[in-house]
Amino acid sequence: MRRVRYESTGSPLFLEQTTVPEPGPGELLVRCEAIGVTLPVVRKVTEAAEAVPLGGEIAGRVVAVGAGATRFGVGDRVTGLCFGHGYADYALLHEAMASSVPDTATATDAVALVRSGLVALGALQAAQPEPGEAALVTAAASGVGHLAVQLARARGAERVVGAVSDPAKADFVRSLGADEVVVYADDDWGDPVDYVLDAVGGDLLAPALAALGPGGRLVAYSSGGGTIQAYDLLVGAKSVVGFQMARIAREEPELYERWRQELWKLFGEGVVTPAVHGEFALTEAAAAHAAVEARVNQGKVVLHP
Known part of the structure; x- marks a missing residue:
């Protein structure tokens, strides 16, 4: 599979070939259809003391389920926050961070709406x-x-x-x-x-x-x-x-889930509509980061593997 990473602080992003990861206990392996680009991740590339995985919001279909994960199965559409390598064709998502994507929403809607x-x-x-x-x-x-x-x-x-x-x-x-x-x-x-x-x-x-x-x-x-x-x-x-x-997700999971459900409800009612500024291919991750870093975006910046 393809994955975007970088070598050191401030160095260029590049695409590499690597093996598809195996889901561990409580994890879902997701075939990514959309990946949200956030300012905190962009800042990590330029400011972190050492290179870190490019994580963030992902949305796609579950293709494998780790031991102990029971809320989702293969074929389910999910979105959530990936703490590992998320700029990739496949990414690992802990089940506790995942939520269902309704049939009325696209993967792009999901990454533009849920985490933000x-x-x-x-x-x-x-x-x-x-x-x-x-x-x-x-x-x-x-x-x-x-x-x-x-x-x-x-x-x-x-x-x-x-x-x-x-x-x-x-x-x-x-x-x-x-x-x-x-x-x-x-x-x-x-x-x-x-x-x-x-x-x-x-x-x-x-x-x-x-x-x-x-x-x-x-x-x-x-x-x-x-x-x-x-x-x-x-x-x-x-x-x-x-x-x-992060504190809410870690310490108050029930509140976190209620807020997720409220967002999908408001989306379904047309009260809240996520906007997408730009949709970039995975090979254009550097351009997507540049748009966010320059703060020119009007809405969410999204990568599409």
């Missing part, structure tokens, strides 16, 4: 939104952000603001249901909001916090770091909470 949607839904839940509030979503055109805009509306936000790096993304974000779109470089982000879902971090934390009204909540779920001054929290009695999807 879980992060968006979890971050939104951490904000404890109330109907009628105003929300601001940073990276609003990204794989996670474009779903967060839709979910905030579905959870009762009266006003949704999308924040983007490039004004060229404004029409796309408005098409998702955002009432307003601001650009990071703008001096004024408009009227205050009740909560911010921040996927960027770094230097953007300060303006994101400033966008909050009194008592506002900032949910930080970015791997981009950043620092907040305590005084900026005291003024206006604002709060910040961190959200990490």
